[in-house]
Amino acid sequence: METSRESFDRSASACAIPEALARRLRTARRVAVLTGAGISAESGVPTFRDAQTGIWAHFDPLELATPAAFARQPRVVWDWYAWRRELVAAAKPNPGHFALAAIERRVADFLLITQNVDGLHQAAGSTRIVELHGNIARVKCARGCGSVDAWDDTDGSEPPRCPQCGAFLRPDVVWFDEMLPAEALLRAEQAAGDCELMLVVGTSAEVHPAAALPEAARAGGATVAEVNPNPTPLTDRVDYPLRGRSGIVLPALFAAAWPPSA
Numbered sequence: 333m334e335t336s337r338e339s340f341d342r343s344a345s346a347c348a349i350p351e352a353l354a355r356r357l358r359t360a361r362r363v364a365v366l367t368g369a370g371i372s373a374e375s376g377v378p379t380f381r382d383a384q385t386g387i388w389a390h391f392d393p394l395e396l397a398t399p400a401a402f403a404r405q406p407r408v409v410w411d412w413y414a415w416r417r418e419l420v421a422a423a424k425p426n427p428g429h430f431a432l433a434a435i436e437r438r439v440a441d442f443l444l445i446t447q448n449v450d451g452l453h454q455a456a457g458s459t460r461i462v463e464l465h466g467n468i469a470r471v472k473c474a475r476g477c478g479s480v481d482a483w484d485d486t487d488g489s490e491p492p493r494c495p496q497c498g499a500f501l502r503p504d505v506v507w508f509d510e511m512l513p514a515e516a517l518l519r520a521e522q523a524a525g526d527c528e529l530m531l532v533v534g535t536s537a538e539v540h541p542a543a544a545l546p547e548a549a550r551a552g553g554a555t556v557a558e559v560n561p562n563p564t565p566l567t568d569r570v571d572y573p574l575r576g577r578s579g580i581v582l583p584a585l586f587a588a589a590w591p592p593s594a
């Protein structure tokens with residue numbers, strides 16, 4: 333019985349999936365998935381490093397995504413994230429997100445590790461997930477009081493302030509020069525080291541420590557498959573480089589592993 337969440341286009345199996353990979357996915361008890369901005373590209377959320385369309389082709393990360401930038405121009409940074417928060421809030425999950433949620437429902441030990449801050453995996457029904465870079469929908473106190481659900485944004489000259497301590501509020505995302513949330517990273521590293529199969533989807537594999545997770549999976553003996561329309565530093569090192577868009581390839585992979593008649 334299929335749920336409506338799995339009503340993505342199974343005919344997308346026009347994309348060739350190696351039978352050995354489909355079998356590996358069907359029989360694996362421990363699967364880890366690492367996703368990056370590419371999986372949300374087909375939902376209209378821009379990636380970071382794609383040459384024409386990537387965010388960092390148009391904006392300087394050093395001006396917007398570091399603690400120093402926030403100290404220098406807090407309102408500019410606040411406004412930029414507010415703009416992205418609205419963009420993400422309007423986005424809907426695509427067949428790639430739904431396919432990963434469907435895979436999760438069939439695998440006993442599963443972890444979806446995402447670098448994305450857009451919440452689209454959860455919107456597609458994924459539940460076993462760690463967010464390595466935070467979530468743009470959340471706002472937190474810059475001094476450490478924790479998350480804030482509502483804020484007063486009347487004065488446009490500076491960011492709103494923490495209702496408890498009066499410090500500026502900031503997006504709950506990981507900036508360059510900041511540590512990743514320790515528990516999330518630990519869970520991700522354990523899953524990578526323990527899994528039998530890792531799918532690496534829509535990431536340029538350039539930002540550490542996330543970029544080291546596929547290597548940890550390989551070192552632990554896992555099969556590694558990459559889904560990306562473009563080559564990455566990882567491509568030559570994976571067992572299955574699947575060249576294509578995740579919204580096409582992942583539904584095809586799911587359909588190959590669990591054919592409709594099975």
Ligand code: OAD
Nearest residue numbers: 368369370373379380381447506534535536539562577578
């Ligand atoms: P990047 O922008 O670096 O890479 C996106 C990848 O997605 C590229 O390799 C593209 O080829 C690929 N891609 C594009 N369209 C795709 C599609 N339809 N299907 C599959 N893949 C597609 O994004 P990330 O690797 O996620 O950090 O970047 C990692 C981190 O760098 C981000 O989390 C962010 C950024 O600075 C923070 O914000 C802390």
